[in-house]
Amino acid sequence: MRVKQRVYFALRSKTIAAAEITAKLGIEPDDFKVMGSRLTNPPRPMTHKWSVGCDDAGLRVDEQLEITIARLLPQQAEITRLAQKFFLEGDACGAFMSVVRDFAEEDGEEESETVVELDNGMKLEKLSGQHQLLSWHMTHDTMRFLLSVGSKFDVDEYG
Numbered sequence: 780m781r782v783k784q785r786v787y788f789a790l791r792s793k794t795i796a797a798a799e800i801t802a803k804l805g806i807e808p809d810d811f812k813v814m815g816s817r818l819t820n821p822p823r824p825m826t827h828k829w830s831v832g833c834d835d836a837g838l839r840v841d842e843q844l845e846i847t848i849a850r851l852l853p854q855q856a857e858i859t860r861l862a863q864k865f866f867l868e869g870d871a872c873g874a875f876m877s878v879v880r881d882f883a884e885e886d887g888e889e890e891s892e893t894v895v896e897l898d899n900g901m902k903l904e905k906l907s908g909q910h911q912l913l914s915w916h917m918t919h920d921t922m923r924f925l926l927s928v929g930s931k932f933d934v935d936e937y938g
Contacts, residue, residue: 780938781887782912784880786843787832788851788930790858791872792865797829803861804854806831825871836888840878840915847876848924859928866929874930882938888912 787809790800797811808829815822831850833843851858858874866873881887890910895903925932 780882780910781884781889782880782882782910783884783887784840784843784878784912785832785834786840786847786876786878787830788847789828789830789875789877790861790865791826791828791875792861793826793868793872795861795865796827800827800829800861804857806850806854839912840880841917841921844876844878844917844921848921852924855924855927862928862930874928876925876930876932878934880934880936880938882936884938 792800793814796813797808801808809832810828810830812824812826812828814824814827817823831847833846835843835846838846862874897903924930
């Protein structure tokens with residue numbers, strides 16, 4: 780099994796474009812979308828979207844979450860203010876943390892070796908299907924950040 784995964788934090792608004800969000804936060808996005816840039820009636824995408832994230836190979840989701848949040852922490856108060864304002868704009872607006880994982884991606888990361896040596900010298904044999912990227916958790920700091928900014932949390936898994 781090959782696994783490819785990424786996490787991203789997004790701010791979505793119907794009234795404020797990504798360029799203005801960037802100016803307010805002083806953080807360059809990794810990606811952005813302009814509302815109605817593909818279709819105008821009905822508008823698709825439905826909102827402006829500003830996002831930062833991590834898709835570094837070899838990292839578990841919890842490690843990608845920590846890297847992403849570390850980039851955002853210096854502007855936590857402003858992110859909270861913007862997210863609350865955007866949330867009031869209606870559906871699909873506000874703050875979102877997303878995890879996207881694909882278990883059949885051709886260029887995904889292959890499962891590691893079947894014998895693992897621990898620090899104490901003991902060797903463990905992994906069973907097939909115990910991919911090193913499958914397990915992840917959220918730290919208290921991650922949960923506190925997401926709660927403080929009023930973020931929704933979404934996990935999409937494919938394959």
